[in-house]
Amino acid sequence: xxxxxVSTTVNGDAQEFLCDPGATxxxxxxxxxxLTGSKEGCGSGDCGxxxxxxxxxxxxxxxxxxxxxxxxQVATIEGVAEGSMLHPVQQxxxxxxxxxxxxxxPGFIVAAKALLDHNPAPSESEVRYWLAGNxxxxxxxxxxxxxxxxxxxxxxxxxxPA
Amino acid sequence: xxxxxxxxxFRLVGTRPIxxxxxxxxxxxxxxxxxxxxxxxLHGAVLRSPHPHARIRGIDTRRAEALAGVKAVVTGADFPGxxxxxVAGGETPTDLKYASIKCMARDKVFFEGHxxxxxxxxxxxVAEEALKLIAVDYEVLPHVTDIExxxxxxxxxxxxxxxxxxxxxxxxxxxNASLRFAMTRGDAEQALGAAVEVYxxxxxxxxxxxxxxxxxxxxxxxxxxxxxQIWCSTQGHFSVRAMTAGILGMSIASIRVMPLEIGGGxxxxxxxxxxxxxxxLSRKAGxxxxxxxxxxxxxxxxxxxxxxxxxxxxGALADGTLSGADIEFKYNGGGxxxxxxxxxGVMSTxxxxxxxxxxxxxxxxxxxxxxxxxxxxxxxxxxxxxVECAIDELARRLGIDPIDMRLRNVLRPGDTDGRGMTLGxxxxxxxxxxxxxxxxxxxxxGPNQGRGIACGSWGNYGGPSTAAVSLxxxxxxxxxxxxxDIGGSRAAMAxxxxxxxxxxxEKVRVTVADTSSxxxxxxxxxxxxxxxxxxxVVQAAEAVIEIMKQRAAQMLGxxxxxxxxxxxxxxxxxxxLSIAEIAAKSGMTGGPISAEAAIHPGGFLPGFGAHICDxxxxxxxxxxTVVRYTALQDVGRAIHPDYVEGxxxxxxxxxxxxxxxxxxxxxxxxxxxxxxxLDYRMPVASDMPMIEAVMIEVPNPDHPYGVKGVGETPIVxxxxxxxxxxxxxxxxxxxxxxxSPDRIYARLQAAE
Amino acid sequence: MRIVVMPPFDREFxxxxxxxxxxxxxxxALVGKLDAIAPGFAAxxxxxxxxxxxxxxxxxxxxxxxxxxxVILLPRVAGG
Numbered sequence: 001x002x003x004x005x006v007s008t009t010v011n012g013d014a015q016e017f018l019c020d021p022g023a024t025x026x027x028x029x030x031x032x033x034x035l036t037g038s039k040e041g042c043g044s045g046d047c048g049x050x051x052x053x054x055x056x057x058x059x060x061x062x063x064x065x066x067x068x069x070x071x072x073q074v075a076t077i078e079g080v081a082e083g084s085m086l087h088p089v090q091q092x093x094x095x096x097x098x099x100x101x102x103x104x105x106p107g108f109i110v111a112a113k114a115l116l117d118h119n120p121a122p123s124e125s126e127v128r129y130w131l132a133g134n135x136x137x138x139x140x141x142x143x144x145x146x147x148x149x150x151x152x153x154x155x156x157x158x159x160x161p162a
Numbered sequence: 163x164x165x166x167x168x169x170x171x172f173r174l175v176g177t178r179p180i181x182x183x184x185x186x187x188x189x190x191x192x193x194x195x196x197x198x199x200x201x202x203x204l205h206g207a208v209l210r211s212p213h214p215h216a217r218i219r220g221i222d223t224r225r226a227e228a229l230a231g232v233k234a235v236v237t238g239a240d241f242p243g244x245x246x247x248x249v250a251g252g253e254t255p256t257d258l259k260y261a262s263i264k265c266m267a268r269d270k271v272f273f274e275g276h277x278x279x280x281x282x283x284x285x286x287x288v289a290e291e292a293l294k295l296i297a298v299d300y301e302v303l304p305h306v307t308d309i310e311x312x313x314x315x316x317x318x319x320x321x322x323x324x325x326x327x328x329x330x331x332x333x334x335x336x337x338n339a340s341l342r343f344a345m346t347r348g349d350a351e352q353a354l355g356a357a358v359e360v361y362x363x364x365x366x367x368x369x370x371x372x373x374x375x376x377x378x379x380x381x382x383x384x385x386x387x388x389x390x391q392i393w394c395s396t397q398g399h400f401s402v403r404a405m406t407a408g409i410l411g412m413s414i415a416s417i418r419v420m421p422l423e424i425g426g427g428x429x430x431x432x433x434x435x436x437x438x439x440x441x442x443l444s445r446k447a448g449x450x451x452x453x454x455x456x457x458x459x460x461x462x463x464x465x466x467x468x469x470x471x472x473x474x475x476x477g478a479l480a481d482g483t484l485s486g487a488d489i490e491f492k493y494n495g496g497g498x499x500x501x502x503x504x505x506x507g508v509m510s511t512x513x514x515x516x517x518x519x520x521x522x523x524x525x526x527x528x529x530x531x532x533x534x535x536x537x538x539x540x541x542x543x544x545x546x547x548x549v550e551c552a553i554d555e556l557a558r559r560l561g562i563d564p565i566d567m568r569l570r571n572v573l574r575p576g577d578t579d580g581r582g583m584t585l586g587x588x589x590x591x592x593x594x595x596x597x598x599x600x601x602x603x604x605x606x607x608g609p610n611q612g613r614g615i616a617c618g619s620w621g622n623y624g625g626p627s628t629a630a631v632s633l634x635x636x637x638x639x640x641x642x643x644x645x646x647d648i649g650g651s652r653a654a655m656a657x658x659x660x661x662x663x664x665x666x667x668e669k670v671r672v673t674v675a676d677t678s679s680x681x682x683x684x685x686x687x688x689x690x691x692x693x694x695x696x697x698x699v700v701q702a703a704e705a706v707i708e709i710m711k712q713r714a715a716q717m718l719g720x721x722x723x724x725x726x727x728x729x730x731x732x733x734x735x736x737x738x739l740s741i742a743e744i745a746a747k748s749g750m751t752g753g754p755i756s757a758e759a760a761i762h763p764g765g766f767l768p769g770f771g772a773h774i775c776d777x778x779x780x781x782x783x784x785x786x787t788v789v790r791y792t793a794l795q796d797v798g799r800a801i802h803p804d805y806v807e808g809x810x811x812x813x814x815x816x817x818x819x820x821x822x823x824x825x826x827x828x829x830x831x832x833x834x835x836x837x838x839x840l841d842y843r844m845p846v847a848s849d850m851p852m853i854e855a856v857m858i859e860v861p862n863p864d865h866p867y868g869v870k871g872v873g874e875t876p877i878v879x880x881x882x883x884x885x886x887x888x889x890x891x892x893x894x895x896x897x898x899x900x901x902s903p904d905r906i907y908a909r910l911q912a913a914e
Numbered sequence: 915m916r917i918v919v920m921p922p923f924d925r926e927f928x929x930x931x932x933x934x935x936x937x938x939x940x941x942x943a944l945v946g947k948l949d950a951i952a953p954g955f956a957a958x959x960x961x962x963x964x965x966x967x968x969x970x971x972x973x974x975x976x977x978x979x980x981x982x983x984x985v986i987l988l989p990r991v992a993g994g
Contacts, residue, residue: 020287036197037190039425041375042457046839049375077190090188094180097804100649100812102187103194103376103425125848132848135839137373137426138649139808140815141847142855248961255962255990328922330930343921343989506991582918582986584969623992624973688992764971 008069010035011079019066025059026050028066029076037077037106041135048134051107051114052076058114060133077106080113088151088158089113098147100138108134112148120156124149174661175867178804181653182672183423192423195379195395200450203381204233204282206443207289208436208453209296210463211271211278214530214832215305215318218269218298221279225295231288234446235296236439237279238268242411249404256401256433257500262409264498264533265438271300272320272497273532274833275462277435282443282451305530305832309471309494312338312529320528324499340499341526343508345580348519353486357477361555364473365548365897367881368825369466369494372537373816373844376425378464379454382440386448389416390441395424397431397646398685403677409438417441420676421646424686428816429536430465432687461837465535466826468493468503468526470544476552482560482567484553487512487520491545495526496533503534506621507541510878512549513579514590514619514770515571520580530832536687538813539620539874543820543881547899550616550882555895564615564886565598568772572617589796589860590619590770596858597772602792611778611789612891618878619770622871623688624763628681629698631659631706632756637742639663639670641699644683645691647674649812649873650805654692655699657801658867662703664730665741681760689871692801693766693862698759700866705757713751714739765864769875771795773814775883779891784907786822786888788849793879794856798870803857810855810876817880819845825900915979917944920988923963927952941965941975944985964990 003018010033017032029035029052038061041047045060052061053075054068061076080087089112092098099105108131115122115130122130127148128141136144186192223235241262248255267276279296283289304318311317317338325333328342354360380394390412396402399419407414424431436453443451455464472491479485489511495501504524511522522545557567572590579585597603597615607613630642641659645651652672660667683695707727714732715722717739725732732739748755776790793814800806823843827835836842861868881899889895894909917934924932928951938944949956965972966986967979979985 030197035190036193039194039376040196041377042839044457044838044840047375081189086185086188090185093188094184097178097181097650097802097808099184099187100805100808101374101376101424101426102183102192103374103423105187106190109188128847128850132846135373135375135844135846137375137428137816137844138812140811140813140845140853141850142811142853143804143808145847145852328925330925341922345921502989502991505989509988509991578969581920581966581988582969582984583966583971586970621991624971625992684992690992762973764973766971 004067006067006070008072008074010074011076021067023066024062025064025066025069026061029061035076035078039103039106048111049104049107051110051134053110053114058111077110080109087113088154089116089148092147092151092154096143096147096150098139098143104134104136108136108144112151116152116155120152122152172661174657174667175799175801176803178802179653179657179667181650182656183647183652194376194423194425196377196454198381198393198422200381200383203450203452204284204447205286205289206280206282206440206451206453207286207293208277208439209279209293210459211267211274211276213271213300213302214274214307215303216271216300217303218267218271218278219301220299222297223279226281226292229288229292229295231284232281232292233449234282234443235279236442236446238266240442241266241409249401249408256405258408260498260500261405261434265409265435273530275459275532276497277439277463280439280443282447307529307531307828307832309469309492309527309529312527320497320530324528338528339525340495340528341504342523343504344523345508346521347580350486350488350519350521353519354475354477354488357485358480359556359559360475360477361552362475363552363897365551367470367544367547367899369469369531370820370824371461371466371842372428372430374426374428374430377455377457377460378435380437380440381450381452382437382444383450384441384444388412391418391420392437392441393420393422394437395422395431397424397427397648397687399646399677400644400682401432401685402434402437405434406438406441410441418676418678421674424646424648427648428538429540429687432536432685435464457839458837461842462834463532465533467537467540468495468501468534470494472545472548474548474552476549476556478556478560480560482557482562482570484515484517484571485519487517489545489548490523492525492527494531494534495528496531497528498533499528501526501534503541507545509581510542510620511545513621514573514617516573516577538816538877542618542620542878543817546618546878547881547885550879551885551895551897554886554889565594568617569594586767587860587863588767588770589858592860593770593772593794593796593858596856597774597794600774600792600794600856602774602790607776608778610781610891611776612887612889614775614883614886614890615772616879616882616886617770617772618875619768620689620874620878621768622766623690624694624766625684625688625690626762627683627695627698628758628760629695629702630680630756630758631699631702632754633706633741633745633748635745637740637745639665641670641672642675642680643672643695643699644675644680645686645695648686649809650802651691653805654696654801658696659699659703662700663707664728681758689769689873693865693869693871694763696869697763697865698761701759701761702757705759706755709755709757710741710744713744713748713755716751717747767798767862767870769796769871771875771879773879773883775880775887777884777887777891779888779906781910784903784910786901786906788818788851790851792854792856793876794858795872795875796860796870797857797872798862798865799859799868800857801867801869806857806872807855809873811853813873813876814853814880815845815850817877818884821881821884821899821901823900823902915982916984918984918986920986922989923987927955938979940977940979941972944979945975962990964988
């Protein structure tokens with residue numbers, strides 16, 4: 001079976017990789033591009049640990065074929081911070097102790113950033129439903145929800161005209 | 163109520179600094195089990211049994227071996243025979259014979275998903291292809307997954323060499339009941355006869371999985387000189403070393419285990435499933451081999467917590483005093499003997515109450531399910547579920563407030579528990595008083611809502627630990643320890659070291675070292691790490707202080723006895739030497755400054771929690787929504803409160819999941835029907851309210867900073883807290899978990 | 915000194931008796947005496963027993979038992 005050559009953009013950088021036609025985007029990110037921040041918890045789209053943003057839409061990268069990334073924009077956990085500057089969602093996860101083992105954390109952060117990118121003032125209920133596709137077994141979600149709400153508040157503050 | 167009994171104040175203990183491994187975990191840089199890559203690595207895959215119970219008549223691997231790209235194939239025949247004895251030294255003893263069979267079946271498979279062969283190949287796709295070419299000749303045997311069916315005479319017997327342990331007379335016929343364990347005090351029958359009220363009931367629970375999000379994964383590399391390396395995610399890399407060595411007949415020092423970051427464990431990663439298999443594949447192939455489980459494999463073949471059938475009679479006097487108990491439970495142990503949940507279950511039953519006359523009997527029953535493995539307070543949530551529901555019913559009958567009922571019976575300092583252990587500075591009563599005073603307890607309930615109270619306790623543990631503290635040349639501090647950081651323990655270690663040394667938190671960096679770089683440490687489990695490893699860190703830091711005082715004395719030309727250690731400096735009168743100054747001169751005062759503590763502390767104290775659950779039931783559907791939840795716990799003293807609260811919140815939600823949704827569902831053929839996160843329904847964010855964690859600080863005098871273990875206790879109370887709230891909302895006592903909508907709806911319909 | 919033998923050790927090694935009277939200077943010495951009564955006990959104890967001396971866990975077997983009134987022998991269980 002011959003491989004496909006895929007040209008795509010990951011976190012703003014042009015990337016090319018070879019993959020099997022059946023390979024998932026998650027496999028390509030982790031194995032071809034060495035971006036292991038996106039995790040595989042289930043491989044069936046149930047846990048959200050592999051969450052990435054594809055052309056502005058939040059997706060489980062284990063449910064997307066690698067070949068579908070052709071010509072598109074992929075944003076992963078590795079691109080959330082700007083250089084050494086953490087995104088407010090990342091900073092608030094740290095300040096609230098919103099991670100224990102940290103394995104689900106990349107998926108939560110990508111998902112939470114996607115939420116705040118289009119809804120700057122989510123209610124607690126909106127945060128909980130938006131993140132319902134991301135499983136965390138350690139925290140019981142309390143501190144995660146608080147961190148996201150706090151990050152939203154900080155982003156609103158930053159965006160207010162001086 | 164949150165008043166420590168001793169009023170020591172600390173600079174750092176009790177504050178909430180950012181964890182030292184935080185940034186790499188929020189940026190995706192941390193390397194977990196499935197992320198590690200070794201040069202030249204092969205990809206492994208495991209062939210698993212489709213049958214829950216079968217004899218293996220033969221395995222033909224020739225076609226797989228002939229496939230291009232396949233470098234090694236192993237089956238049970240490749241495992242050395244005679245792996246016997248137990249792996250001791252801290253971890254709850256593991257029987258190597260069964261640990262080995264759990265990794266790879268020999269002449270029989272005991273559950274669907276039991277490994278029968280494994281392949282290493284140049285790619286994952288080739289390895290998967292090769293599995294299809296392995297022909298296993300199975301003689302399918304009748305199977306059993308239900309506890310009581312497994313005990314029925316004439317049914318399938320899993321092992322013809324397993325005879326019930328713990329009977330008065332040595333049995334002569336093999337049995338699926340592998341173990342009976344009982345604790346008796348006083349005369350339970352007489353006490354029950356004299357009780358004013360006796361609650362009699364039966365409770366059933368299904369097996370549930372630990373549900374860590376990170377799959378089991380490892381890379382193993384064997385060298386021709388007999389040395390091996392393993393990179394894996396585990397709660398205890400020293401146990402991985404000992405078990406792999408024991409199963410494969412290697413010397414322990416020849417195996418070096420590198421702990422990667424761990425993505426959750428909850429007890430489930432205190433054993434080996436893959437590492438010995440990967441090591442054998444590597445030995446055959448001569449290259450490093452990665453093995454990883456898929457989620458379906460994890461559900462089918464890694465240890466869930468045991469399901470249970472529990473019969474209880476609990477008696478009380480008119481004033482609410484618990485006077486007698488007769489409890490018999492049967493745990494579903496899965497396919498292989500060796501589970502310890504029956505021991506901890508019996509010892510945990512009634513462990514926080516004074517019940518003078520009690521008879522507690524537990525049975526481990528083997529069935530064609532994956533062999534159970536430790537899950538957060540292993541063995542305790544099941545029996546506490548029965549006991550706390552029974553107390554709730556007795557309180558109702560006697561017209562006593564459920565918290566008062568528990569306060570009347572709860573153990574206090576100086577009391578002896580059911581094992582005969584005298585308990586020291588426990589804060590059970592303080593926790594209950596705080597529960598009663600909490601605004602949640604008096605808050606009004608809405609329509610279709612109910613409130614439940616339940617308690618729970620877990621004995622905690624000490625166990626052996628090694629830690630080293632050393633000074634870098636500029637006086638910054640390195641802490642080296644051997645416990646994988648599963649929930650923020652690096653932060654706690656850094657805080658305790660910095661507190662002891664009198665320096666800033668940021669001056670201390672913590673490394674979780676591999677098995678060849680630090681002395682033995684029992685795994686991260688038993689709620690022991692911050693207690694025992696923390697104590698080792700403190701002792702090593704204190705030893706470093708003593709060395710620094712000596713060095714300061716040399717520098718000052720003074721007697722070390724006159725030197726005090728204050729605020730991170732050696733002080734003699736007006737003279738003061740900082741750690742940096744002492745470190746800078748260390749080359750002239752005798753060399754590097756470093757100390758190690760290798761300890762095995764007693765002095766651990768049990769944890770105790772009391773939970774309040776409010777929930778609402780939709781009478782149209784039977785669906786339950788938890789609307790408010792408060793969890794109070796005696797935590798000793800919280801080193802880093804964020805991560806203590808996190809343990810309480812996470813444990814509570816796991817318990818709520820166990821109560822409401824989670825269950826292994828087997829079909830008639832003995833196949834697991836819900837081996838994925840879609841159908842095995844763990845709580846998600848939209849299912850839960852905030853979980854208010856209230857830390858009651860009654861410090862442990864036998865720990866330098868008052869630590870008691872906190873991780874396991876919080877999963878114990880929720881099962882009954884939820885069931886008692888359902889009882890409050892509906893009037894129905896439902897003793898069967900999970901309290902799923904269909905079950906509640908059916909009971910509501912039947913009651914109408 | 916009273917030795918309280920909890921299950922499973924009572925039946926497994928001591929013919930069902932759960933109370934013994936023995937004198938010993940340390941837990942090492944005590945285990946030795948128990949092994950003399952029940953051969954094989956010492957090896958089992960090393961891997962799966964825990965001791966409590968007058969109600970307090972005693973992981974160090976060399977500690978003095980002078981003045982101790984009661985030793986409880988129970989199965990070692992760590993947790994998850």
